[in-house]
Amino acid sequence: MSQIFSGGCQCGAVRFQAAHLGRPSICHCRMCQKAFGGFFGAFVSADQAHLTWTRGQPSLFRSSKKVLRGFCPKCGTPLTYHHPGGVELAIGAFDHPEFFEPQVQVNHDRRLPWIDHLFEKPAAADPEMEAAFAATESYQHPDHDTQAWPPNDNSPKDNTNER
Ligand SMILES: [Zn+2]
Ligand SMILES: [Zn+2]
Secondary structure, eight states: OOSOEEEEOSSSSSEEEEOSOOOEEEEOSHHHHHHHTSSSEEEEEEOGGGEEEEESOOEEEEEETTEEEEEOTTTOOEEEEEETTEEEEEGGGBSOGGGOOOOEEETGGGSOTTGGGGGGSOOOOOHHHHHHHHTOOOOSOOSSOOSSSSOOTTSOOOTTOOO
């Protein structure tokens, strides 16, 4: 993939652009569960030479002797996985994560015991909850690059207009 993909953390303090991306994967290891606060980690391998931090930089945590994990120092969004062979980017941090369908499951034997049945669960259908979500006044950075962030406090707050 030589197309340029953009992404960043939830608050927008850290933004990146990347090209020449490799194989998307999920990893079930306990470290990825912790690092993401989730059920697994989701990464796409990247090319360091084609990875640019366009705003801010991730902070790094050394999770093991040879691995560093990058995250936004302001909002904590997991962003990177640095290993001796290269770097990977968190799929959910991309502006368009739908481009990166995982092709392989790493550490499959470490997966949570109920993970294989996760998506058999019914979808919640609660009109009150849906109304509350629809009324959310979001402070999350929009899914595209911005000239300045956060926007000027005098600008009108509008959760449907992502500029
Ligand atoms: Zn952030
Ligand atoms: Zn892992």
